[in-house]
Amino acid sequence: MGMNALIFNVLQEIGINPARFSLQWASAAEAPRFVKLITEFSGKIKELGPLGESEGIEPDELKIRLDKALAAVSSRKVRMVYGNTTKSIRKEGIFTQEYISGVIEEKLTKAIKGAFEADKAPKEAKPVSGKKAAKGSPKKKVAAKEKPEPKKPAKKAAKKAEPAAKKKASAPKKAAAKKAAAPKKGAAKKKTAAKKKKK
Amino acid sequence: MSKEEYNPKILGFLCNWCCYAAADAAGVSRYQYPPNLRTIRVMCTGRVDPAFVLRGFVEGADGIFTGG
Incomplete structure (x- = not known):
């Protein structure tokens, strides 16, 4: 159910109708219920039309947004926060959909938005990312240079000895x-x- | 393409022990249900990752049904 809430959040973020995703339960003995669920869902999707049509998103734009969403969901930060949140939900022991959705929304919106912005940054504002890279890389390089230098002579001396x-x-x-x-x-x-x- | 002819692509993640068996039983007992469902059997609904669902949308599904 946490997954449910997370996907609804992400779909809303990229402007896709969350009704396109559904999480339902039917036991092995509930064939009529399964048929009912599938018929309802299929009817709903038929009404909505192809992905992006009822939302008014162009196919190219849709693809970009979906790729972004996929990258955001797969990003380490979102996955970490999601895992920790589900753990805390298990500890609390309250498993109603409202409670889980609330907790997920409260804790994950920040991470999801962060992941989207991190995705946007290199595409939209290249100079910013360039500056970041310029700031970040020399330090690393310097650090990388500094470290091996003192080691090498020591190693040589050791080798000689x-x-x-x-x-x-x-x-x-x-x-x-x-x-x-x-x-x-x-x-x-x-x-x-x-x-x-x-x- | 008119809307009457339109057949949505629906991706279904069905649990081996619940919905998949229910779909099987529905077939055996000849219940009619729409043929738009493309099924992926998973051994447990807990196996379904948020990334799977978004990947499904990226690959062109119009709706995704997860059945536990």
Whole structure:
């Protein structure tokens, strides 16, 4: 039912009749009820005509608006707020349609409008987005530049130091390894020899 | 195209356990209902995301029916 309210909100925002969406319930045993619901809904849509006709929206404009709405609904912020709202509704434990619609409207209109405006900004006002990008990107670049610079020398120094240490360390290690391996091999050989003898 | 001939495209998200079974039962018991419904079966109405519905409108549905 939260979904219901959210979709109604978004459809109203883009100027489409919310009656084009319907959420209904009919159990598996309620075939007549299902038929009634579908007949009613179909009749309603027939009256309204094709999408955008009764609303007076041109097909091109309609497509732009629908794409915007889809992007808004899929945006992370709206989804986050929606998820949190449904969680809070579950906690409250009140499941009437009016209450849920009220809560969704109260909490989500801001996020939805924000998502629409975020969508509009790059299309309508390019200089603003350019400024934003100019403001945002140099900082990131500077930050990106600053970070690796101190790291690199440190890494180099570490690399320089490492091989020397490795050489020192590796020589005795190898010797130790050889020593360790030798007796094992010997032991293995002895074992196989013993097995052969047994056979 | 006159309005009498106009057949709306209706997209239906039907729950496997409720409305889908009801639609099946309606077919079995020969109830007449309009043929405009294009059905998508979902395993639960809770699976339907707001983005699905808007996507349906983008793809050209005139109305969307969600049946739980």
